[in-house]
Amino acid sequence: MSIAAWVAHRPSPACASIRGQGKPNIPRPRILPVRESDCLVAELRGLDLRYVSTKFSDYTKTPFFQDPGPATDEAWEALMAGMLIRVTAEELSPANQSSILLPQDSNQLAWLGVYHDLHCINTLRRWIHRDYYHPNLTGAEFNKFQAHTSHCLDMLRQTVQCHADAYLMTFRWTDSEPKPAFNPAMPRRTCVDFDLMRQSLKPRFVGLEEIQGLKNPLMNQGM
Numbered sequence: 001m002s003i004a005a006w007v008a009h010r011p012s013p014a015c016a017s018i019r020g021q022g023k024p025n026i027p028r029p030r031i032l033p034v035r036e037s038d039c040l041v042a043e044l045r046g047l048d049l050r051y052v053s054t055k056f057s058d059y060t061k062t063p064f065f066q067d068p069g070p071a072t073d074e075a076w077e078a079l080m081a082g083m084l085i086r087v088t089a090e091e092l093s094p095a096n097q098s099s100i101l102l103p104q105d106s107n108q109l110a111w112l113g114v115y116h117d118l119h120c121i122n123t124l125r126r127w128i129h130r131d132y133y134h135p136n137l138t139g140a141e142f143n144k145f146q147a148h149t150s151h152c153l154d155m156l157r158q159t160v161q162c163h164a165d166a167y168l169m170t171f172r173w174t175d176s177e178p179k180p181a182f183n184p185a186m187p188r189r190t191c192v193d194f195d196l197m198r199q200s201l202k203p204r205f206v207g208l209e210e211i212q213g214l215k216n217p218l219m220n221q222g223m
Contacts, residue, residue, distance in 0.1 A: 003108050006053070020129055042089060043094060044087065044091055044201075046200055046203070047197065047200055047201065048193075048196050048197055048200035049192055049193075049197060050192070050193045050196050050197075051190050051191065051193070052190075052191060052192075052193045053188050053189070053190060054188065054190070054191040055186070055189075055193075056156075056186040056189060058184065063075035063124075064079070065125065066135065068129040076122050076125075079121070080115065080118060080119065081120060082198060082201060082202065082205040083112075083113060083115035083119070084109060084110075084111050084205070084206040084211065085112070085201055085204035085206060086102055086108065086109065086110070086204050086206055087099070087107060087108050087109075087110045087207060088107055088108070089108065092108060092110070100214065102206065102214075103213070103214075109206060109213060109214075112201075114194075116155070117155070117156060117159055119152075120151075120152030120153075120156055121152075123148060123149060123152050124152055124153070127145060127149045130145070167187060167189060168182070169182070170183040170185075171183055174205060
């Protein structure tokens with residue numbers, strides 16, 4: 001089974017030990033086998049995926065959604081550092097993919113889907129604060145950014161549906177709302193150790209200088 005198929009259908013490490021301890025009349029979720037024809041996913045050699053118990057934090061307590069400014073931007077830059085990586089043609093082959101060639105070693109340019117998702121979240125954050133990040137837009141520029149944010153929103157929608165997070169969320173009563181309100185108290189989650197994963201990608205990082213040296217063969221470079 002491919003790495004991607006195993007990840008999608010593995011028992012959750014935090015929950016596997018208590019499976020079957022519930023009431024016998026409650027059926028367990030069915031995990032259907034993956035068809036080989038559906039496993040069109042690139043596989044990266046040396047990618048470390050370890051799962052750890054994680055407590056989510058409220059947005060007010062993270063550096064990523066504070067008021068727009070240098071500190072918030074630096075947090076995002078650090079989070080996105082190393083997002084562009086080099087991959088081989090053989091690694092892209094299972095997904096029938098190809099990409100731009102990198103002149104240094106003839107590998108190809110890529111990024112993990114998680115980094116595209118983070119890029120989209122940051123794009124939406126910047127669009128919310130467009131008076132700060134995109135002041136004095138022309139009509140054409142506004143339409144371009146609007147299309148980009150729509151793309152990001154729908155890509156995130158599809159990603160969320162693809163992963164179909166099955167953790168249960170709860171509700172509570174408050175003294176200010178007549179209807180049930182979302183309970184912000186989150187359960188612990190089983191998550192990829194993001195720092196370990198990123199560390200394992202370090203040998204593949206593509207630097208800014210190499211990116212800036214790429215030339216588009218479809219454009220007249222003399223113009």
